[in-house]
Amino acid sequence: MARQRQADDFLPLTAVVFEILLALASGERHGYAIMQEVERRTEGRLSLHPGTLYRAISRMVKTGLIEELDERPDETDRRRRYYRISQLGRGVARAEGWRLASQVRAAQAKSLLPETA
């Protein structure tokens, strides 16, 4: 029987995968909305092109981090596929968040970052 993949198996995440998980953590979105949310959150520092975005989405659907919705909530454009974060994806995003937080604490301990960052 194949071993169930644990959240830690996916770490560390790439910036693109983590940003997609963050974008989907607040609700289901289609590709363009994910791209807009990532650009908004990163203030334009990370801009996802179609190839990068959909290749990442394809991998994430296959590994079970996100799920594709069967229905199309937007009736005006039925071509758009919607995605939502899975339970596994939420656990992976949480684990990555803790990992990054630990690194921030380490940087603060080395006086590379202020304590309030």
Place this chain on the structure above:
Amino acid sequence: MRARTEPSTVAFSCYRFLLLAYPRGFRRKYGDEMASLFQDRYERGERSMVLTAGLWISTLADVGRNALFERFVSVGELRPRELAGAGSGAGASSLAGVAAYACICCVAPAAVALMGSTALFAGHDLLALRPQLLSASFVLVAASLWMAYSGPSAAYSGPRAAAEPGCQGGSCTLVRVSAWTASLMWLVGVLAPWWTELLHRHAHLL
């Protein structure tokens, strides 16, 4: 919200043409959305020539990089029997696609680079053509194809493997071509003028 209609701009058509670089399965599933997303980005930047030029440059890089990796991933995920040619048309079709794409991405730049260096040496030494360079190009082509089709094997397990007929214990061994191998193919082709010149000048092999 207005209903989206199929855009018919030249830019949109060009992008749809670029999408042919992706494997057919990936293109069928995500092609429409990718084109739609490109169109949205294009409309945001089309008022500025600089933004439009930047978008096209980054789009070409995006398609080149991701289509290349997706091509190799699609080969990596073929089952061994498909790779052996005993499978259905899907495997053969995918392999043919990869062969064509390998020609475009690796063999063609390598051939152009070798032709360029041949012309350089011909001008320098007043020789019409160096047969050794042609031999080297054959070696390069053979090495590229070998790397494209073989590469290290890796154990694959998970829900997909569990669903595969003939895979023991939910685990299959698949032939994969890693990102490193793909990058190496590019590097060998791109650096061909440099290494041929190096061999020519210092080792007198060419």
